[in-house]
Amino acid sequence: MFSCVLCEKNEEYLFFSKFCAKCRKIKHHLNLSGERVYEVLDNVLGRNLEGQDNKIKEELKKEIEEKTYNLRNKEKK
């Protein structure tokens, strides 16, 4: 039986992909956000549960600020 190369489960595994549906989603995020995905995973999942909520909020805030900043810069050009 074939399994997904990332999570090593068989669920929803498709022949034409090395990844299952869920892991393809991770791959999609990697393609879109690149290094940021590793940063977020490290910062958010590398903490204990209590710290996670706060960190998630921080990460989201940072992301929103960056996007707002980029939008403002684009408008200036």
Ligand SMILES: [Zn+2]
């Ligand atoms: Zn998988």
